[in-house]
Amino acid sequence: MNDKKHLFDKPKNVKILIRSLYACCFVLFCLDLVIDRHIYHPWESFIGFYAIYGCLSCVVLVMIARELRKVVMRPEDYYDIKDMPLDNEGKKKEDLMKTGEKVDG
Amino acid sequence: MDSLLAILPFFIAAILTLFTRGSLRATIMIATPIIATYGIYNLDVGHILNATIIGLDLAPIRIDRLSMLFAYLFCIAALLGNIYALYHKDTMQHFAAQAYAGSAVGAVLAGDMLTLFIYWELMALTSSVLIFARRTDASLYAGIRYLSVQILSGLLLLAGIVIYYQSVGNLDFNHIGLDAPGAWFFFLAFGIKSAFPFLHNWLTDAYPEATSSGTVFLSSFTTKVAVYALARSFAGEEILIYIGATMAFFPIYYAVIENNLRRVLTYSLINQVGFMVVGIGIGTQLALNGAVAHAFADVIFKGLLMMSMGAVLLRTGEMRGSELGGLYKRMPKTALFCIIGAASISAFPLFSGFVSKSIIVTAVLQEGYYGVWLILLFAAAGVFHHAGIKIPFFAFFAHDSKHIKTTKEAPKNMLWAMALSAILCVLIGVFPQTFYSMLPWPMDYTVYDTTHVFTQLQLLFFSALAFVWLKLANIYPPELKSVNLDAEWVYRKLFPKAIYSISTVCAHFYAKIEFKAERGLQLAQSSTIQFFGAGGFLSNFRSIGGMVMWVAVILSTSLFLYYL
Numbered sequence: 070m071n072d073k074k075h076l077f078d079k080p081k082n083v084k085i086l087i088r089s090l091y092a093c094c095f096v097l098f099c100l101d102l103v104i105d106r107h108i109y110h111p112w113e114s115f116i117g118f119y120a121i122y123g124c125l126s127c128v129v130l131v132m133i134a135r136e137l138r139k140v141v142m143r144p145e146d147y148y149d150i151k152d153m154p155l156d157n158e159g160k161k162k163e164d165l166m167k168t169g170e171k172v173d174g
Numbered sequence: 175m176d177s178l179l180a181i182l183p184f185f186i187a188a189i190l191t192l193f194t195r196g197s198l199r200a201t202i203m204i205a206t207p208i209i210a211t212y213g214i215y216n217l218d219v220g221h222i223l224n225a226t227i228i229g230l231d232l233a234p235i236r237i238d239r240l241s242m243l244f245a246y247l248f249c250i251a252a253l254l255g256n257i258y259a260l261y262h263k264d265t266m267q268h269f270a271a272q273a274y275a276g277s278a279v280g281a282v283l284a285g286d287m288l289t290l291f292i293y294w295e296l297m298a299l300t301s302s303v304l305i306f307a308r309r310t311d312a313s314l315y316a317g318i319r320y321l322s323v324q325i326l327s328g329l330l331l332l333a334g335i336v337i338y339y340q341s342v343g344n345l346d347f348n349h350i351g352l353d354a355p356g357a358w359f360f361f362l363a364f365g366i367k368s369a370f371p372f373l374h375n376w377l378t379d380a381y382p383e384a385t386s387s388g389t390v391f392l393s394s395f396t397t398k399v400a401v402y403a404l405a406r407s408f409a410g411e412e413i414l415i416y417i418g419a420t421m422a423f424f425p426i427y428y429a430v431i432e433n434n435l436r437r438v439l440t441y442s443l444i445n446q447v448g449f450m451v452v453g454i455g456i457g458t459q460l461a462l463n464g465a466v467a468h469a470f471a472d473v474i475f476k477g478l479l480m481m482s483m484g485a486v487l488l489r490t491g492e493m494r495g496s497e498l499g500g501l502y503k504r505m506p507k508t509a510l511f512c513i514i515g516a517a518s519i520s521a522f523p524l525f526s527g528f529v530s531k532s533i534i535v536t537a538v539l540q541e542g543y544y545g546v547w548l549i550l551l552f553a554a555a556g557v558f559h560h561a562g563i564k565i566p567f568f569a570f571f572a573h574d575s576k577h578i579k580t581t582k583e584a585p586k587n588m589l590w591a592m593a594l595s596a597i598l599c600v601l602i603g604v605f606p607q608t609f610y611s612m613l614p615w616p617m618d619y620t621v622y623d624t625t626h627v628f629t630q631l632q633l634l635f636f637s638a639l640a641f642v643w644l645k646l647a648n649i650y651p652p653e654l655k656s657v658n659l660d661a662e663w664v665y666r667k668l669f670p671k672a673i674y675s676i677s678t679v680c681a682h683f684y685a686k687i688e689f690k691a692e693r694g695l696q697l698a699q700s701s702t703i704q705f706f707g708a709g710g711f712l713s714n715f716r717s718i719g720g721m722v723m724w725v726a727v728i729l730s731t732s733l734f735l736y737y738l
Contacts (some may be wrong), residue, residue, distance in 0.1 A: 075502070075503045076502075077502075077571060082458075087642055088261050090635070090638055090639060090641060090642060091639070093635050093654060094635050094636060094639050097628075097631055097632050097635055097636075098632070100628065101628075101632070104624055104628055105626040106624065106625045106628065106629065107623075109539040110368060110539065110544055110547070113629075117632070119551075119629040119630075119632040119633045119636075120633070120635075120636040121554045121636070122551060122552075122553075122555070122633065123632065123633035123635075123636040123637045123640070124636040124637065124639055124640045125500075126549060126551070126555040126637070127555055127556070127559050127636075127637045127640035127641060127644070128555065128640050128643075128644065130427065130430060130556050130559060131430060131559075131640075131644050131650060131651065132429035132649075133427060133648065134427045135429050135431075135649075135651050137427050137428075137431060138431045138651060138658070138660075140264040140659075141431075141658040141659040141660070142431070142654070142656045142657075142658055142659075143657050143658070143659060144655075144657070145655050147233065147667075148251075148657065148666050148667065154470070157488045158650065163481055174470075
């Protein structure tokens with residue numbers, strides 16, 4: 070089973086997929102010169118407004134998300150309860166008090 | 175009795191699942207939503223079941239076009255979810271799922287606030303079981319947090335009802351509006367359940383911890399009941415437009431960097447609910463239809479995506495994108511269904527998301543909210559990016575993970591549930607006019623015109639182009655084992671830490687006081703011993719003569735004082 074070549078194991082197939090995407094994008098952009106769209110907002114009348122907006126938003130989205138990661142990313146066990154040493158600390162103080170030592174440091 | 179045929183079957187089925195096993199239970203689970211659908215079908219629009227309990231006029235069942243559509247939707251969701259859940263034998267989950275579905279149907283059919291409140295709380299209880307049923311530590315804690323937030327929402331709702339009833343004098347659940355007495359309690363209660371910004375983390379926290387089938391049910395009911403409640407009571411409140419736009423906008427950043435794929439889907443769930451909330455905020459018939467239509471479509475495509483991820487979780491025991499990949503080789507059918515779900519959520523023409531989302535975007539444009547329109551376009555592109563591409567790509571394609579050696583295709587019942595959901599996604603997308611005719615308000619809207627299809631295709635294909643470029647240029651953030659801070663940090667980190675620090679300070683002072691008190695007691699004890707103890711001043715041996723002399727002294731002194 071593992072020896073069987075699957076669809077995307079061949080780099081050629083991946084290339085075909087990506088090239089057809091490029092072709093679709095090219096055709097869609099060119100069609101914008103021909104097709105007459107309804108316009109609600111003046112920005113829409115720019116040629117390829119939706120194409121450029123779609124592309125730019127994704128790039129901006131990913132760029133901001135990368136920056137966001139620097140701020141919000143934490144290790145997987147960040148919320149685990151183990152880093153709340155309440156019990157150990159509490160016990161320590163109790164022991165100290167039992168022996169009658171001065172507790173405040 | 176006829177009225178109850180819409181709800182009762184679910185609760186009877188819930189009890190029956192406790193006593194039945196095997197194919198009998200499977201039959202019950204599949205028949206129940208169908209019987210309930212028949213029950214709703216038998217009721218006419220305008221039907222109201224009235225009841226008077228402890229002097230309150232209630233309407234446990236109220237059928238209008240809005241409640242009817244949601245009731246049908248929940249029956250469909252229950253049927254698909256039940257078929258999906260047949261693979262496991264966990265009675266607890268089967269019981270909870272039936273009761274949860276029944277509560278959701280009951281909540282949308284409720285004509286008064288008290289009935290709504292009862293189903294609201296029942297939903298909270300029954301749904302939490304689906305989280306606890308995973309039986310891990312993480313699911314236990316997440317379930318407790320989830321239940322606390324849900325109960326809080328219920329209490330707010332109850333507070334709102336009490337205030338509203340005292341000043342208005344009836345409990346009818348209709349348009350409330352933000353100026354009504356107690357309105358903000360309702361608004362917050364509904365806001366929590368529909369995951370408003372900063373109130374949203376119960377969803378991203380708990381849903382990914384539920385069982386494979388549990389998450390399918392969870393993603394179908396709770397948030398959609400909240401959307402229904404908002405549409406019923408706060409339609410046309412402008413603040414909702416901005417809240418919705420924020421909801422559509424901010425979770426997509428988190429979705430891009432999130433590693434747990436089911437958590438990615440919960441962020442995209444908030445994003446989709448954001449579209450609905452915008453539609454409710456605009457409040458025109460077209461916009462409200464859009465919101466309801468999108469809720470309908472979302473239950474099915476989000477359910478489908480959750481199902482495909484649930485199947486992956488069942489087969490691999492893994493949900494982190496960093497550890498998955500290449501599974502299309504072993505789970506080709508699941509991969510195909512996942513792609514159909516992804517195409518639907520991304521609103522590709524001919525799929526369900528397109529015919530529902532377009533209505534909202536058009537309504538926003540028509541009403542002249544251009545800023546919100548730009549945000550929604552951004553969110554639409556972003557949704558394709560994180561849900562449409564990321565989910566199938568990292569689970570089924572990307573690099574080959576270690577799981578492809580051992581993984582098998584999903585169980586048959588799961589494939590059936592996914593196939594039915596996928597067919598529904600396509601049917602809604604291909605026959606939008608039939609779908610539109612079911613919507614609550616009349617509208618004249620054509621989705622398949624050149625402008626809609628063409629602009630949407632441009633938006634999506636160029637988003638895909640951006641993804642390919644970012645991926646090839648290695649700019650796309652890789653999947654990393656991590657958690658990302660969100661509003662939940664406040665109650666998962668800040669509060670525990672604050673409580674810990676405060677209790678440390680208190681413990682410190684307490685220890686000091688206790689130490690001083692103990693020293694005082696020791697002092698008192700030692701001085702008592704000094705006076706009364708063996709060898710103490712008061713226990714010295716004295717001679718009898720000395721004692722007699724002191725008695726004589728005392729007596730003579732008193733005699734002397736007497737005569738003085």
